[in-house]
Amino acid sequence: MARGRPSRAAAARRTSTPVRSATPQQDSDAEMQDAPESRADTPKEEEEDDAASAAQGSDEDAERSPSPVVIHQFPRKKRLGRPPKNRPPDWNVIEGDNSEGGTPIRRKRGRPAGAGRGRPPKGGPSHVTRVPIDKEGNMMDVINDEVDLPEDEEGEEKVDKMGNLLGGRDYRVRIFTIKGRGDRQYMLSTEPARCCGFRDSYLFFTKHMKLYKIIIDDAEKRDLIDREIIPHSYKGRAIGVVTARSVFREFGARIVIGGKRVIDDYYVTAAKERGDVEGELADPNDRLPAPGEPYNKNQYVAWHGASSVYHTGVPSVPLANGKPVPGKRKVNITSANWQFEHGRAASRFNSNLSRQRRANLEGVYDPHTNLMHYSKVTQPTHARWEEVPSDKTDVPPLVRRKFLVVDSMFQQPPFAGLGIPGPDGNFIDVGTNGLPDLDDEDKQNMKPEELEAFAHLKHEEHEWRNQWRGESTDGARAKPKIGYIGVPV
Numbered sequence: 001m002a003r004g005r006p007s008r009a010a011a012a013r014r015t016s017t018p019v020r021s022a023t024p025q026q027d028s029d030a031e032m033q034d035a036p037e038s039r040a041d042t043p044k045e046e047e048e049d050d051a052a053s054a055a056q057g058s059d060e061d062a063e064r065s066p067s068p069v070v071i072h073q074f075p076r077k078k079r080l081g082r083p084p085k086n087r088p089p090d091w092n093v094i095e096g097d098n099s100e101g102g103t104p105i106r107r108k109r110g111r112p113a114g115a116g117r118g119r120p121p122k123g124g125p126s127h128v129t130r131v132p133i134d135k136e137g138n139m140m141d142v143i144n145d146e147v148d149l150p151e152d153e154e155g156e157e158k159v160d161k162m163g164n165l166l167g168g169r170d171y172r173v174r175i176f177t178i179k180g181r182g183d184r185q186y187m188l189s190t191e192p193a194r195c196c197g198f199r200d201s202y203l204f205f206t207k208h209m210k211l212y213k214i215i216i217d218d219a220e221k222r223d224l225i226d227r228e229i230i231p232h233s234y235k236g237r238a239i240g241v242v243t244a245r246s247v248f249r250e251f252g253a254r255i256v257i258g259g260k261r262v263i264d265d266y267y268v269t270a271a272k273e274r275g276d277v278e279g280e281l282a283d284p285n286d287r288l289p290a291p292g293e294p295y296n297k298n299q300y301v302a303w304h305g306a307s308s309v310y311h312t313g314v315p316s317v318p319l320a321n322g323k324p325v326p327g328k329r330k331v332n333i334t335s336a337n338w339q340f341e342h343g344r345a346a347s348r349f350n351s352n353l354s355r356q357r358r359a360n361l362e363g364v365y366d367p368h369t370n371l372m373h374y375s376k377v378t379q380p381t382h383a384r385w386e387e388v389p390s391d392k393t394d395v396p397p398l399v400r401r402k403f404l405v406v407d408s409m410f411q412q413p414p415f416a417g418l419g420i421p422g423p424d425g426n427f428i429d430v431g432t433n434g435l436p437d438l439d440d441e442d443k444q445n446m447k448p449e450e451l452e453a454f455a456h457l458k459h460e461e462h463e464w465r466n467q468w469r470g471e472s473t474d475g476a477r478a479k480p481k482i483g484y485i486g487v488p489v
Contacts (some may be wrong), residue, residue: 070244083116116203130211133149133209145243149249152268153464154268155267159266161245164185165248165256167258169259171256173255174187175244176229179220181220181295189201189205189213189240190302191301192247195254210249210250213240213241214241214242215239231303243336249266252282254282254283257286258279261276261280261282262278265277361375361378371373379395381421414460418434418460418461421465422431422465422468422469423469435458435460449489
Protein backbone atom coordinates (compact mmCIF):
# COMPACT_ATOMS: atom_id res chain seq x y z
CA MET A 1 0.00 0.00 0.00
CA ALA A 2 1.34 3.44 -0.97
CA ARG A 3 1.98 5.84 1.87
CA GLY A 4 -0.56 8.66 2.02
CA ARG A 5 -3.27 6.81 0.11
CA PRO A 6 -6.33 6.04 2.27
CA SER A 7 -7.39 2.45 2.53
CA ARG A 8 -10.73 1.07 1.50
CA ALA A 9 -11.72 0.45 5.14
CA ALA A 10 -11.10 4.11 6.01
CA ALA A 11 -13.14 5.21 3.00
CA ALA A 12 -15.99 2.96 4.02
CA ARG A 13 -15.95 4.42 7.54
CA ARG A 14 -16.13 7.95 6.16
CA THR A 15 -19.00 7.13 3.85
CA SER A 16 -20.94 5.24 6.51
CA THR A 17 -20.81 8.16 8.94
CA PRO A 18 -23.97 10.31 8.51
CA VAL A 19 -23.41 13.96 7.61
CA ARG A 20 -24.98 16.26 10.18
CA SER A 21 -26.23 19.74 9.17
CA ALA A 22 -27.30 22.80 11.11
CA THR A 23 -30.91 22.57 9.90
CA PRO A 24 -33.25 23.19 12.85
CA GLN A 25 -35.61 20.50 14.00
CA GLN A 26 -39.05 20.64 12.34
CA ASP A 27 -42.10 19.45 14.22
CA SER A 28 -44.45 17.29 12.23
CA ASP A 29 -48.14 16.92 13.03
CA ALA A 30 -48.40 13.58 11.29
CA GLU A 31 -48.58 10.55 13.50
CA MET A 32 -45.61 8.26 13.54
CA GLN A 33 -46.31 4.90 12.04
CA ASP A 34 -45.49 1.81 13.98
CA ALA A 35 -42.36 0.04 12.96
CA PRO A 36 -42.84 -3.34 11.37
CA GLU A 37 -42.16 -6.41 13.42
CA SER A 38 -38.61 -7.55 13.50
CA ARG A 39 -37.79 -10.40 11.21
CA ALA A 40 -36.09 -13.56 12.26
CA ASP A 41 -32.35 -13.62 12.71
CA THR A 42 -30.46 -13.94 9.43
CA PRO A 43 -27.26 -15.82 8.96
CA LYS A 44 -23.96 -14.10 9.44
CA GLU A 45 -23.06 -14.32 5.72
CA GLU A 46 -26.10 -12.26 4.66
CA GLU A 47 -25.26 -9.56 7.17
CA GLU A 48 -21.77 -9.16 5.71
CA ASP A 49 -23.16 -8.96 2.13
CA ASP A 50 -25.67 -6.26 2.99
CA ALA A 51 -23.21 -4.15 5.01
CA ALA A 52 -22.10 -2.05 1.99
CA SER A 53 -25.61 -1.53 0.61
CA ALA A 54 -26.92 -0.53 4.04
CA ALA A 55 -24.15 2.06 4.34
CA GLN A 56 -25.02 3.61 0.99
CA GLY A 57 -28.74 3.65 1.77
CA SER A 58 -28.14 5.41 5.07
CA ASP A 59 -26.21 8.17 3.29
CA GLU A 60 -29.06 8.79 0.87
CA ASP A 61 -31.68 8.87 3.66
CA ALA A 62 -29.59 11.32 5.64
CA GLU A 63 -29.30 13.66 2.67
CA ARG A 64 -33.04 13.50 1.85
CA SER A 65 -34.69 14.21 5.25
CA PRO A 66 -32.88 14.79 8.56
CA SER A 67 -35.42 13.07 10.91
CA PRO A 68 -35.12 13.50 14.69
CA VAL A 69 -33.18 10.91 16.70
CA VAL A 70 -35.39 8.69 18.90
CA ILE A 71 -33.70 7.46 22.13
CA HIS A 72 -34.70 3.96 23.25
CA GLN A 73 -34.00 2.84 26.83
CA PHE A 74 -32.41 -0.56 27.29
CA PRO A 75 -34.19 -2.83 29.78
CA ARG A 76 -32.46 -2.77 33.15
CA LYS A 77 -30.92 -6.05 34.19
CA LYS A 78 -31.86 -7.76 37.44
CA ARG A 79 -29.71 -6.63 40.31
CA LEU A 80 -27.11 -9.02 41.62
CA GLY A 81 -26.63 -10.11 45.20
CA ARG A 82 -28.97 -10.90 48.03
CA PRO A 83 -32.12 -8.71 48.05
CA PRO A 84 -32.58 -6.49 51.11
CA LYS A 85 -35.22 -7.25 53.72
CA ASN A 86 -36.89 -3.83 53.29
CA ARG A 87 -37.15 -3.47 49.51
CA PRO A 88 -37.87 -0.02 47.99
CA PRO A 89 -40.98 0.31 45.76
CA ASP A 90 -38.95 0.49 42.52
CA TRP A 91 -36.82 -2.61 43.26
CA ASN A 92 -36.53 -4.73 40.09
CA VAL A 93 -39.78 -3.37 38.56
CA ILE A 94 -40.21 -4.51 34.96
CA GLU A 95 -41.80 -1.80 32.83
CA GLY A 96 -44.80 -2.77 30.76
CA ASP A 97 -43.58 -1.25 27.45
CA ASN A 98 -40.31 -3.21 27.51
CA SER A 99 -40.10 -5.95 24.95
CA GLU A 100 -39.73 -9.45 26.27
CA GLY A 101 -37.24 -10.45 23.63
CA GLY A 102 -34.17 -8.53 24.78
CA THR A 103 -30.54 -9.50 24.73
CA PRO A 104 -30.31 -13.30 24.82
CA ILE A 105 -28.91 -14.68 28.09
CA ARG A 106 -25.68 -16.55 27.76
CA ARG A 107 -26.05 -20.20 28.58
CA LYS A 108 -24.12 -21.29 31.68
CA ARG A 109 -21.97 -24.36 31.87
CA GLY A 110 -22.63 -27.33 34.12
CA ARG A 111 -25.80 -28.70 35.62
CA PRO A 112 -28.82 -26.47 36.08
CA ALA A 113 -29.36 -24.93 39.49
CA GLY A 114 -31.09 -27.08 42.06
CA ALA A 115 -30.21 -30.43 40.50
CA GLY A 116 -27.47 -31.83 42.76
CA ARG A 117 -26.11 -35.29 43.12
CA GLY A 118 -27.36 -37.94 45.49
CA ARG A 119 -30.76 -38.13 47.08
CA PRO A 120 -33.40 -35.47 46.44
CA PRO A 121 -33.85 -32.82 49.12
CA LYS A 122 -35.74 -34.00 52.16
CA GLY A 123 -38.99 -32.49 53.23
CA GLY A 124 -42.68 -33.10 53.09
CA PRO A 125 -44.74 -35.94 54.49
CA SER A 126 -44.08 -39.51 53.48
CA HIS A 127 -46.79 -41.29 51.51
CA VAL A 128 -45.72 -44.83 52.43
CA THR A 129 -48.72 -46.91 53.42
CA ARG A 130 -46.96 -50.19 54.22
CA VAL A 131 -43.67 -50.66 56.06
CA PRO A 132 -41.71 -53.73 57.24
CA ILE A 133 -41.89 -54.37 60.97
CA ASP A 134 -39.20 -57.05 61.33
CA LYS A 135 -36.09 -58.39 59.64
CA GLU A 136 -38.10 -61.11 57.88
CA GLY A 137 -39.84 -58.44 55.81
CA ASN A 138 -43.35 -58.77 57.21
CA MET A 139 -45.37 -55.74 56.15
CA MET A 140 -47.95 -53.78 58.13
CA ASP A 141 -50.26 -50.91 57.24
CA VAL A 142 -49.65 -47.34 58.38
CA ILE A 143 -52.80 -45.71 59.78
CA ASN A 144 -52.85 -42.30 61.46
CA ASP A 145 -49.06 -41.92 61.17
CA GLU A 146 -48.33 -45.15 63.05
CA VAL A 147 -48.07 -48.84 62.31
CA ASP A 148 -51.39 -50.64 62.68
CA LEU A 149 -50.58 -53.16 65.43
CA PRO A 150 -53.01 -55.30 67.44
CA GLU A 151 -54.31 -53.55 70.54
CA ASP A 152 -53.97 -54.76 74.11
CA GLU A 153 -56.99 -54.39 76.42
CA GLU A 154 -54.95 -53.52 79.51
CA GLY A 155 -52.71 -51.20 77.54
CA GLU A 156 -55.64 -49.25 76.08
CA GLU A 157 -56.60 -48.24 79.62
CA LYS A 158 -53.28 -46.37 79.96
CA VAL A 159 -53.27 -44.31 76.73
CA ASP A 160 -55.97 -42.91 74.45
CA LYS A 161 -56.11 -42.85 70.65
CA MET A 162 -54.41 -39.44 70.46
CA GLY A 163 -51.42 -40.50 72.55
CA ASN A 164 -52.37 -38.87 75.88
CA LEU A 165 -51.42 -40.98 78.90
CA LEU A 166 -54.14 -41.85 81.39
CA GLY A 167 -54.11 -42.62 85.10
CA GLY A 168 -51.88 -39.72 86.16
CA ARG A 169 -48.98 -40.79 83.96
CA ASP A 170 -46.78 -38.38 82.02
CA TYR A 171 -44.08 -38.68 79.37
CA ARG A 172 -40.41 -38.07 80.14
CA VAL A 173 -40.04 -36.04 76.93
CA ARG A 174 -41.97 -33.21 75.31
CA ILE A 175 -45.14 -33.89 73.31
CA PHE A 176 -46.92 -31.52 70.93
CA THR A 177 -49.47 -31.33 68.15
CA ILE A 178 -48.67 -30.58 64.51
CA LYS A 179 -50.56 -28.14 62.33
CA GLY A 180 -52.93 -29.96 60.00
CA ARG A 181 -52.73 -33.31 61.87
CA GLY A 182 -55.46 -32.81 64.45
CA ASP A 183 -55.06 -33.38 68.19
CA ARG A 184 -52.67 -36.31 67.85
CA GLN A 185 -49.58 -36.00 70.07
CA TYR A 186 -46.11 -36.26 68.53
CA MET A 187 -42.49 -36.32 69.73
CA LEU A 188 -39.26 -35.24 68.10
CA SER A 189 -37.57 -38.51 67.21
CA THR A 190 -34.27 -37.49 68.82
CA GLU A 191 -35.76 -36.96 72.29
CA PRO A 192 -37.23 -40.45 72.94
CA ALA A 193 -34.09 -41.89 71.32
CA ARG A 194 -31.84 -40.17 73.88
CA CYS A 195 -34.26 -40.97 76.69
CA CYS A 196 -34.12 -44.69 75.89
CA GLY A 197 -30.33 -44.76 75.59
CA PHE A 198 -29.81 -44.47 71.83
CA ARG A 199 -27.10 -42.29 70.35
CA ASP A 200 -29.27 -40.93 67.55
CA SER A 201 -32.64 -41.44 65.91
CA TYR A 202 -31.18 -43.64 63.16
CA LEU A 203 -30.43 -46.45 65.59
CA PHE A 204 -33.72 -45.68 67.32
CA PHE A 205 -35.76 -46.58 64.23
CA THR A 206 -33.39 -49.31 63.06
CA LYS A 207 -33.63 -51.30 66.28
CA HIS A 208 -37.37 -50.70 66.70
CA MET A 209 -38.94 -51.18 63.29
CA LYS A 210 -42.50 -50.91 64.61
CA LEU A 211 -42.00 -47.16 64.98
CA TYR A 212 -42.92 -45.07 61.95
CA LYS A 213 -40.82 -42.00 61.19
CA ILE A 214 -42.52 -38.92 59.72
CA ILE A 215 -40.64 -36.11 57.95
CA ILE A 216 -42.61 -32.88 58.33
CA ASP A 217 -42.86 -30.33 55.52
CA ASP A 218 -41.82 -26.68 55.54
CA ALA A 219 -45.22 -25.34 56.66
CA GLU A 220 -45.35 -27.69 59.65
CA LYS A 221 -41.72 -26.93 60.42
CA ARG A 222 -42.41 -23.20 60.37
CA ASP A 223 -45.31 -23.70 62.78
CA LEU A 224 -43.08 -25.58 65.24
CA ILE A 225 -40.52 -22.79 65.03
CA ASP A 226 -43.17 -20.18 65.78
CA ARG A 227 -44.29 -22.19 68.80
CA GLU A 228 -40.62 -22.46 69.97
CA ILE A 229 -40.65 -26.24 69.88
CA ILE A 230 -37.60 -26.31 67.61
CA PRO A 231 -35.04 -23.49 67.15
CA HIS A 232 -34.94 -21.26 64.11
CA SER A 233 -31.65 -22.83 63.00
CA TYR A 234 -33.52 -26.07 62.22
CA LYS A 235 -35.51 -24.55 59.37
CA GLY A 236 -33.14 -26.02 56.78
CA ARG A 237 -32.94 -29.50 58.31
CA ALA A 238 -35.09 -32.57 57.88
CA ILE A 239 -37.11 -32.88 61.10
CA GLY A 240 -38.38 -36.35 61.99
CA VAL A 241 -41.26 -36.92 64.40
CA VAL A 242 -43.01 -39.99 65.76
CA THR A 243 -46.39 -40.41 67.42
CA ALA A 244 -46.38 -40.49 71.20
CA ARG A 245 -48.79 -43.41 71.26
CA SER A 246 -46.48 -45.65 69.22
CA VAL A 247 -43.52 -44.80 71.46
CA PHE A 248 -45.49 -45.73 74.58
CA ARG A 249 -46.60 -49.01 73.02
CA GLU A 250 -42.98 -49.84 72.16
CA PHE A 251 -41.19 -48.81 75.38
CA GLY A 252 -43.93 -48.71 78.00
CA ALA A 253 -42.62 -47.79 81.46
CA ARG A 254 -39.26 -46.60 80.11
CA ILE A 255 -40.86 -43.50 78.58
CA VAL A 256 -43.02 -42.68 81.64
CA ILE A 257 -41.84 -40.46 84.51
CA GLY A 258 -41.05 -42.81 87.40
CA GLY A 259 -42.34 -45.69 85.29
CA LYS A 260 -42.68 -49.07 86.96
CA ARG A 261 -42.46 -52.34 85.14
CA VAL A 262 -45.69 -54.18 84.29
CA ILE A 263 -47.74 -51.42 85.96
CA ASP A 264 -46.86 -48.77 83.36
CA ASP A 265 -46.22 -51.09 80.39
CA TYR A 266 -48.60 -51.27 77.43
CA TYR A 267 -48.16 -54.99 76.81
CA VAL A 268 -48.56 -56.38 80.33
CA THR A 269 -48.63 -60.03 79.30
CA ALA A 270 -45.40 -59.74 77.32
CA ALA A 271 -43.71 -57.98 80.25
CA LYS A 272 -44.64 -60.80 82.62
CA GLU A 273 -43.38 -63.40 80.17
CA ARG A 274 -40.01 -61.61 80.03
CA GLY A 275 -39.75 -61.98 83.80
CA ASP A 276 -40.07 -58.31 84.70
CA VAL A 277 -40.63 -57.67 88.40
CA GLU A 278 -43.89 -55.82 88.90
CA GLY A 279 -43.38 -52.43 90.57
CA GLU A 280 -39.63 -52.22 89.85
CA LEU A 281 -38.36 -48.94 88.38
CA ALA A 282 -37.83 -49.26 84.65
CA ASP A 283 -34.93 -46.76 84.68
CA PRO A 284 -33.15 -46.59 88.08
CA ASN A 285 -30.79 -43.90 86.73
CA ASP A 286 -33.63 -41.48 86.01
CA ARG A 287 -33.31 -38.26 88.03
CA LEU A 288 -36.72 -37.84 89.61
CA PRO A 289 -37.57 -34.41 91.04
CA ALA A 290 -38.49 -33.69 94.63
CA PRO A 291 -42.19 -33.81 95.53
CA GLY A 292 -43.95 -30.73 94.21
CA GLU A 293 -41.30 -29.87 91.59
CA PRO A 294 -41.76 -30.39 87.82
CA TYR A 295 -39.83 -33.00 85.89
CA ASN A 296 -37.04 -31.68 83.67
CA LYS A 297 -38.12 -32.72 80.17
CA ASN A 298 -35.46 -30.51 78.57
CA GLN A 299 -32.63 -32.83 79.63
CA TYR A 300 -33.09 -34.80 76.40
CA VAL A 301 -33.35 -31.73 74.12
CA ALA A 302 -30.24 -31.16 72.02
CA TRP A 303 -30.20 -27.35 72.33
CA HIS A 304 -30.72 -27.57 76.12
CA GLY A 305 -27.52 -29.55 76.82
CA ALA A 306 -28.66 -33.08 76.04
CA SER A 307 -25.12 -33.92 74.93
CA SER A 308 -24.17 -34.34 78.61
CA VAL A 309 -26.20 -37.56 78.63
CA TYR A 310 -23.51 -39.23 76.49
CA HIS A 311 -20.41 -37.58 77.99
CA THR A 312 -20.71 -38.50 81.66
CA GLY A 313 -17.34 -40.28 81.57
CA VAL A 314 -15.33 -37.38 80.21
CA PRO A 315 -12.61 -36.32 82.72
CA SER A 316 -12.88 -32.82 84.14
CA VAL A 317 -9.10 -32.35 83.81
CA PRO A 318 -7.72 -32.79 80.28
CA LEU A 319 -5.34 -35.66 79.81
CA ALA A 320 -1.67 -34.92 79.30
CA ASN A 321 -0.39 -35.17 75.77
CA GLY A 322 1.98 -38.02 75.19
CA LYS A 323 2.20 -41.69 74.46
CA PRO A 324 -0.96 -43.48 75.63
CA VAL A 325 -0.60 -46.11 78.32
CA PRO A 326 -0.77 -49.56 76.73
CA GLY A 327 -3.85 -51.39 77.86
CA LYS A 328 -4.20 -55.02 78.81
CA ARG A 329 -5.11 -57.29 75.94
CA LYS A 330 -8.38 -59.09 76.36
CA VAL A 331 -8.04 -62.87 76.28
CA ASN A 332 -10.99 -65.11 75.59
CA ILE A 333 -11.16 -67.69 78.39
CA THR A 334 -12.16 -71.16 77.26
CA SER A 335 -12.24 -74.58 78.83
CA ALA A 336 -8.90 -75.35 77.19
CA ASN A 337 -6.84 -72.36 78.33
CA TRP A 338 -8.37 -71.20 81.62
CA GLN A 339 -5.77 -72.96 83.80
CA PHE A 340 -2.89 -71.54 81.80
CA GLU A 341 -4.34 -68.02 81.86
CA HIS A 342 -5.02 -68.27 85.61
CA GLY A 343 -1.44 -69.29 86.33
CA ARG A 344 -0.01 -66.58 84.11
CA ALA A 345 -2.20 -63.93 85.77
CA ALA A 346 -1.04 -65.09 89.24
CA SER A 347 2.59 -64.95 88.13
CA ARG A 348 2.08 -61.46 86.74
CA PHE A 349 0.52 -60.35 90.03
CA ASN A 350 3.44 -61.72 92.05
CA SER A 351 5.90 -59.95 89.77
CA ASN A 352 4.10 -56.66 90.33
CA LEU A 353 4.25 -57.16 94.11
CA SER A 354 7.97 -57.91 93.98
CA ARG A 355 8.59 -54.84 91.85
CA GLN A 356 6.76 -52.61 94.32
CA ARG A 357 8.62 -54.10 97.28
CA ARG A 358 11.98 -53.53 95.63
CA ALA A 359 10.96 -49.94 94.98
CA ASN A 360 10.16 -49.52 98.68
CA LEU A 361 13.58 -50.84 99.65
CA GLU A 362 15.18 -47.87 97.88
CA GLY A 363 13.58 -45.52 100.38
CA VAL A 364 11.17 -42.60 100.22
CA TYR A 365 12.39 -39.03 100.13
CA ASP A 366 10.96 -36.70 102.78
CA PRO A 367 11.01 -33.05 101.61
CA HIS A 368 10.51 -31.70 105.15
CA THR A 369 13.62 -33.32 106.65
CA ASN A 370 15.61 -33.73 103.41
CA LEU A 371 16.25 -37.36 104.35
CA MET A 372 15.58 -40.73 102.81
CA HIS A 373 13.22 -42.81 104.93
CA TYR A 374 13.41 -46.59 104.87
CA SER A 375 11.06 -49.24 106.13
CA LYS A 376 11.43 -50.25 109.77
CA VAL A 377 11.63 -53.96 108.98
CA THR A 378 14.78 -53.34 106.90
CA GLN A 379 16.68 -51.45 109.62
CA PRO A 380 18.76 -52.88 112.49
CA THR A 381 17.16 -52.88 115.94
CA HIS A 382 20.26 -53.23 118.11
CA ALA A 383 23.90 -52.20 118.02
CA ARG A 384 26.81 -53.53 119.99
CA TRP A 385 30.39 -52.36 120.32
CA GLU A 386 33.13 -54.96 120.58
CA GLU A 387 36.80 -54.10 120.87
CA VAL A 388 39.08 -56.39 118.92
CA PRO A 389 42.42 -57.18 120.62
CA SER A 390 45.52 -55.92 118.85
CA ASP A 391 46.91 -59.41 118.35
CA LYS A 392 43.79 -60.46 116.40
CA THR A 393 43.71 -57.66 113.85
CA ASP A 394 45.63 -56.94 110.68
CA VAL A 395 45.67 -53.17 111.14
CA PRO A 396 49.25 -51.83 111.39
CA PRO A 397 50.27 -50.37 114.79
CA LEU A 398 50.90 -46.92 113.32
CA VAL A 399 47.34 -46.76 112.00
CA ARG A 400 45.87 -48.08 115.26
CA ARG A 401 47.76 -45.45 117.21
CA LYS A 402 46.57 -42.45 115.14
CA PHE A 403 43.17 -43.54 113.75
CA LEU A 404 39.98 -45.20 114.92
CA VAL A 405 39.15 -48.09 112.64
CA VAL A 406 35.52 -49.22 112.75
CA ASP A 407 34.22 -52.25 110.90
CA SER A 408 30.42 -52.70 110.60
CA MET A 409 29.13 -56.23 110.82
CA PHE A 410 25.50 -57.25 110.43
CA GLN A 411 24.28 -60.30 112.29
CA GLN A 412 21.06 -62.13 111.48
CA PRO A 413 19.17 -64.76 113.44
CA PRO A 414 19.83 -68.40 112.51
CA PHE A 415 16.34 -68.61 110.99
CA ALA A 416 13.38 -66.32 110.56
CA GLY A 417 10.70 -65.94 113.19
CA LEU A 418 12.86 -65.62 116.28
CA GLY A 419 11.82 -62.05 116.93
CA ILE A 420 13.79 -59.02 118.07
CA PRO A 421 16.51 -59.73 120.65
CA GLY A 422 17.28 -57.79 123.80
CA PRO A 423 15.21 -56.94 126.85
CA ASP A 424 13.25 -54.25 124.95
CA GLY A 425 12.32 -56.38 121.95
CA ASN A 426 8.66 -56.59 122.92
CA PHE A 427 8.30 -52.79 122.79
CA ILE A 428 9.12 -52.55 119.07
CA ASP A 429 5.97 -53.02 117.02
CA VAL A 430 7.05 -54.85 113.88
CA GLY A 431 4.84 -57.92 114.14
CA THR A 432 4.92 -61.14 116.12
CA ASN A 433 7.98 -61.22 118.36
CA GLY A 434 9.34 -64.73 118.43
CA LEU A 435 7.75 -68.07 119.16
CA PRO A 436 4.73 -68.19 121.47
CA ASP A 437 4.76 -69.66 124.96
CA LEU A 438 2.65 -72.82 125.14
CA ASP A 439 0.78 -74.13 128.14
CA ASP A 440 1.38 -77.57 129.61
CA GLU A 441 -1.93 -78.79 128.24
CA ASP A 442 -0.92 -77.82 124.70
CA LYS A 443 2.43 -79.54 125.09
CA GLN A 444 0.73 -82.76 126.21
CA ASN A 445 -1.42 -82.77 123.07
CA MET A 446 1.64 -82.51 120.81
CA LYS A 447 3.39 -85.51 119.35
CA PRO A 448 6.85 -86.38 120.68
CA GLU A 449 8.67 -85.32 117.50
CA GLU A 450 6.69 -82.06 117.40
CA LEU A 451 7.48 -81.33 121.02
CA GLU A 452 11.18 -82.02 120.43
CA ALA A 453 11.31 -79.67 117.42
CA PHE A 454 9.52 -76.93 119.36
CA ALA A 455 11.95 -77.28 122.29
CA HIS A 456 14.92 -77.00 119.90
CA LEU A 457 13.54 -73.79 118.39
CA LYS A 458 12.93 -72.28 121.82
CA HIS A 459 16.54 -73.06 122.78
CA GLU A 460 17.86 -71.35 119.63
CA GLU A 461 15.67 -68.35 120.34
CA HIS A 462 16.92 -68.15 123.91
CA GLU A 463 20.56 -68.13 122.81
CA TRP A 464 19.85 -65.52 120.13
CA ARG A 465 18.13 -63.19 122.56
CA ASN A 466 20.81 -63.50 125.22
CA GLN A 467 23.50 -62.30 122.83
CA TRP A 468 22.07 -58.81 123.14
CA ARG A 469 21.75 -56.83 126.31
CA GLY A 470 20.70 -53.36 127.26
CA GLU A 471 21.74 -50.04 125.78
CA SER A 472 24.26 -49.22 128.47
CA THR A 473 26.12 -52.52 128.07
CA ASP A 474 26.00 -53.08 124.32
CA GLY A 475 26.51 -49.39 123.63
CA ALA A 476 29.67 -49.34 125.80
CA ARG A 477 28.37 -46.35 127.64
CA ALA A 478 30.46 -45.43 130.67
CA LYS A 479 28.71 -44.35 133.83
CA PRO A 480 29.31 -40.62 134.12
CA LYS A 481 30.63 -39.20 137.38
CA ILE A 482 28.49 -36.35 138.66
CA GLY A 483 30.16 -33.73 140.83
CA TYR A 484 28.69 -31.88 143.78
CA ILE A 485 27.43 -29.07 141.62
CA GLY A 486 25.55 -31.49 139.29
CA VAL A 487 27.94 -31.34 136.35
CA PRO A 488 29.72 -34.46 135.02
CA VAL A 489 33.42 -34.49 135.89
